[in-house]
Amino acid sequence: MSETREITLTVNGTEETIEVEPRRLLVHAIREDLDLTGTHIGCDTGNCGACTVLVDGEPLKSCLMFAVQADGSEVETVEGMEDHPDAVDDLHPLQEGFHEEHGLQCGYCTPGMIMSGKALLEENPDPSEAEIREAISGNLCRCTGYQNIVKSIEYAAEKLADGERDDAEAVAADGGVSSADGPASFDGYDVDDDGEFSCGVENCCGGPSTDATHRGDER
Amino acid sequence: MKSAPFEHHQPTSVGEAVSLLESLDGPTVLSGGQSLVPMLRFRLANPDVVVDINGIEELDYLHEEDGSLKIGALARHADVEHSDLIAEKYGSFADAAPLVADPQIRNRGTVVGSVAQADPKGDWGSLLIAHDGEVVAQGPDGERVIPADEFFLLPYDTALDEDELITEVRVPVPSAREGSAYHKLKRKTGDYAMAGVGVRLQFDDDGVIESAGIGMTAVDITNARASDAEDHLEGERPSPDLFEEAGELAAEQSHPESDEHGDAAYKERMVDVLTQRALGDAAERAGVVRRTVKP
Numbered sequence: 001m002s003e004t005r006e007i008t009l010t011v012n013g014t015e016e017t018i019e020v021e022p023r024r025l026l027v028h029a030i031r032e033d034l035d036l037t038g039t040h041i042g043c044d045t046g047n048c049g050a051c052t053v054l055v056d057g058e059p060l061k062s063c064l065m066f067a068v069q070a071d072g073s074e075v076e077t078v079e080g081m082e083d084h085p086d087a088v089d090d091l092h093p094l095q096e097g098f099h100e101e102h103g104l105q106c107g108y109c110t111p112g113m114i115m116s117g118k119a120l121l122e123e124n125p126d127p128s129e130a131e132i133r134e135a136i137s138g139n140l141c142r143c144t145g146y147q148n149i150v151k152s153i154e155y156a157a158e159k160l161a162d163g164e165r166d167d168a169e170a171v172a173a174d175g176g177v178s179s180a181d182g183p184a185s186f187d188g189y190d191v192d193d194d195g196e197f198s199c200g201v202e203n204c205c206g207g208p209s210t211d212a213t214h215r216g217d218e219r
Numbered sequence: 220m221k222s223a224p225f226e227h228h229q230p231t232s233v234g235e236a237v238s239l240l241e242s243l244d245g246p247t248v249l250s251g252g253q254s255l256v257p258m259l260r261f262r263l264a265n266p267d268v269v270v271d272i273n274g275i276e277e278l279d280y281l282h283e284e285d286g287s288l289k290i291g292a293l294a295r296h297a298d299v300e301h302s303d304l305i306a307e308k309y310g311s312f313a314d315a316a317p318l319v320a321d322p323q324i325r326n327r328g329t330v331v332g333s334v335a336q337a338d339p340k341g342d343w344g345s346l347l348i349a350h351d352g353e354v355v356a357q358g359p360d361g362e363r364v365i366p367a368d369e370f371f372l373l374p375y376d377t378a379l380d381e382d383e384l385i386t387e388v389r390v391p392v393p394s395a396r397e398g399s400a401y402h403k404l405k406r407k408t409g410d411y412a413m414a415g416v417g418v419r420l421q422f423d424d425d426g427v428i429e430s431a432g433i434g435m436t437a438v439d440i441t442n443a444r445a446s447d448a449e450d451h452l453e454g455e456r457p458s459p460d461l462f463e464e465a466g467e468l469a470a471e472q473s474h475p476e477s478d479e480h481g482d483a484a485y486k487e488r489m490v491d492v493l494t495q496r497a498l499g500d501a502a503e504r505a506g507v508v509r510r511t512v513k514p
Contacts, residue, residue: 005227
């Protein structure tokens with residue numbers, strides 16, 4: 001009944017052979033048998049997308065598939081992103097985008113978001129905001145409100161497009177992204193005249209409080 | 220949670236799959252697995268034997284043949300979503316595909332698996348009903364063709380025998396003056412329908428409705444046909460008044476249950492509204508009417 005079977009997966013370009021029971025989920029094989037814990041288990045019900053990986057190039061929820069079903073397949077996880085040909089200094093442009101655009105707060109959904117984003121950009125290098133939102137509609141984020149995740153993917157699209165053309169004459173991709181400059185040294189959050197941070201959300205991310213007195217002082 | 224242990228079989232042909240289903244004790248067929256895998260994990264399903272059909276390449280198709288659109292058992296929701304043929308000729312399928320769950324699940328889940336699952340909240344069954352579709356099953360005694368109306372018996376219960384495998388579902392190729400649409404109300408992206416309505420309208424050369432099909436999602440114990448509304452439409456010319464009457468009849472024939480997302484009366488009104496909208500789209504796609512105001 002619970003006999004194991006030998007399966008071979010190509011994970012992030014490396015061929016791996018493991019012994020699994022048929023009931024072993026792909027996500028458990030990735031995390032426990034292959035020790036690649038970047039892929040997260042969020043809801044355990046197939047709703048949240050935290051466990052999204054690419055199987056033969058397609059984004060799938062690895063908690064909704066048995067490892068034996070991936071036998072012979074190519075699997076890509078977030079750990080493979082830094083070795084991608086597009087990566088610079090150990091970060092793929094998507095990862096850099098999430099870093100630059102505050103695309104995460106707690107980070108739990110980020111690996112799944114990055115894999116969904118990668119699948120999108122391979123299919124559609126210049127996606128509209130609506131297309132980005134559709135592509136990540138199977139990935140839940142409970143921190144950011146998605147705005148900055150969209151911006152992060154737009155950042156990556158623009159950066160990848162820039163990489164595609166060293167020719168400065170080319171027309172810039174319309175990603176609506178304003179921070180094409182390199183990372184400046186951090187000198188506090190921008191607060192506009194309305195007392196909001198540049199992310200548009202007041203006091204959402206550990207920035208300085210815009211209240212005259214901190215709420216904790218009112219008690 | 221983990222599934223209970225099971226024996227995993229991976230046949231590579233329909234014949235092999237059917238003989239496995241016949242010879243094994245209490246087998247469960249695994250296609251896309253987007254509903255079955257969670258059921259196994261929560262031990263809502265505890266089969267000793269799983270017959271995984273993902274290796275049967277001959278079932279991976281979506282094409283027109285012998286006057287039917289045929290969707291093979293391994294065609295994924297995403298295949299329907301991205302098919303040029305579907306986009307060009309099958310409005311209701313083109314409407315429904317992007318509304319099924321989310322991109323990852325559409326890449327894996329299958330249309331036929333969803334039909335076999337027979338969740339009354341599933342979208343595809345309503346389209347099989349609206350299009351007078353059929354379910355084609357292969358068993359030890361050969362092929363059996365089951366009309367959509369006879370296929371869905373109860374929630375998660377169908378006319379399929381345990382030793383039969385659904386190889387395809389099919390619907391007739393639409394005629395020149397035919398249009399179809401699917402409208403679905405859901406609380407949030409990726410969710411099941413609170414109510415859904417699929418319609419098909421076929422017109423004669425004078426613009427009179429020759430035949431109508433209406434299938435409803437999530438408002439009865441199975442995907443259900445709104446036959447009173449269909450009868451009311453046939454032989455009439457399309458008009459806002461006619462579609463309003465059809466919407467009311469569909470609502471009357473629906474039997475939604477109140478739940479935390481809405482009460483039965485609300486869902487009935489939604490059936491009415493969705494029916495009218497879908498009829499408008501279908502008539503427009505058939506080239507018979509042009510609406511100046513769209514819902």
